[in-house]
Amino acid sequence: MAETKFPPPKSAATATVGPNGGATTPFPPNKAQLYNATRPKYHPQPPPRRRRSCCCRCCLWTTFIITTVLLLATLAGVIFYVMFRPQKPNFTISNLHTSQFNITSTTIISKFNLTISTRNPNAKLTYYYDPISVFISSNDVGISNGLFPSFVHGTKNTTFLKTVLSSSGQTVESTTLTALKTEIKNKKSLPLKIQLETKVKAKIGSVKTKKVTIRVICEGVQFTPPAGKSAATVKTSGVKCKVDPRIKILAWTF
Numbered sequence: 006m007a008e009t010k011f012p013p014p015k016s017a018a019t020a021t022v023g024p025n026g027g028a029t030t031p032f033p034p035n036k037a038q039l040y041n042a043t044r045p046k047y048h049p050q051p052p053p054r055r056r057r058s059c060c061c062r063c064c065l066w067t068t069f070i071i072t073t074v075l076l077l078a079t080l081a082g083v084i085f086y087v088m089f090r091p092q093k094p095n096f097t098i099s100n101l102h103t104s105q106f107n108i109t110s111t112t113i114i115s116k117f118n119l120t121i122s123t124r125n126p127n128a129k130l131t132y133y134y135d136p137i138s139v140f141i142s143s144n145d146v147g148i149s150n151g152l153f154p155s156f157v158h159g160t161k162n163t164t165f166l167k168t169v170l171s172s173s174g175q176t177v178e179s180t181t182l183t184a185l186k187t188e189i190k191n192k193k194s195l196p197l198k199i200q201l202e203t204k205v206k207a208k209i210g211s212v213k214t215k216k217v218t219i220r221v222i223c224e225g226v227q228f229t230p231p232a233g234k235s236a237a238t239v240k241t242s243g244v245k246c247k248v249d250p251r252i253k254i255l256a257w258t259f
Contacts, residue, residue: 091207094132094158095124096221096246098199099165102238106230108182108189115149117141117170121201124163130207132158135216137203141170143195143228144188146181148172153201189230197226197239199246220249 100120107114119139125132137153151170158164189195201221207214223246231237 092126093248097122098241104236115172121166125158133206135204140200194227194229197228199223
């Protein structure tokens with residue numbers, strides 16, 4: 006009996022023989038497998054812009070609000086100036102004479118009588134002054150000090166302020182006293198600077214402003230010390246007094 010031959014399987018894989026001599030199912034051909042072959046390709050994404058856009062909007066709104074406030078304040082200042090034409094008060098030394106002046110080895114003993122005239126040139130502004138501190142110095146050395154009382158300065162009004170100034174009795178360095186004595190000996194006089202400092206507020210109709218510190222500086226006074234115990238009048242003609250408002254913003258004073 007002729008042996009029947011079977012054609013080989015179509016697959017390239019080779020069949021294996023089982024333990025009982027029977028053929029087993031061949032393994033499928035091996036296929037190369039890629040790691041994460043089905044994973045989509047990574048595309049980098051731009052960072053989110055939401056936070057940045059919020060910051061930009063905040064900056065723009067802040068800038069807009071600050072600009073608007075500054076414009077409104079400027080407009081209000083212009084309107085106020087056009088309506089009221091505010092002017093600073095004027096200060097003038099009317100009279101200054103001394104009845105005592107002596108330089109000892111450690112201190113300066115002095116006594117001055119000072120009269121200041123101040124004028125309010127405004128027709129609609131009334132000034133309210135706190136007590137006014139007065140200092141007299143020569144070459145940055147304190148000579149005498151005193152105080153003017155508080156007062157109300159009406160519109161288009163001239164007021165005369167009088168006070169007595171005296172030395173505080175503080176000890177002064179010997180080199181400073183020697184320099185003052187030398188200047189008196191050589192020039193027969195001393196340059197004096199008179200400084201006033203106070204706080205003032207203005208009233209316009211029924212509205213009052215906040216208090217502003219002002220400083221008045223009068224320079225150009227030539228003082229000749231009296232001989233002995235006789236009083237001496239100080240020449241103040243031609244002396245100019247400058248009014249300097251001290252406006253404080255945060256930590257800066259202008």
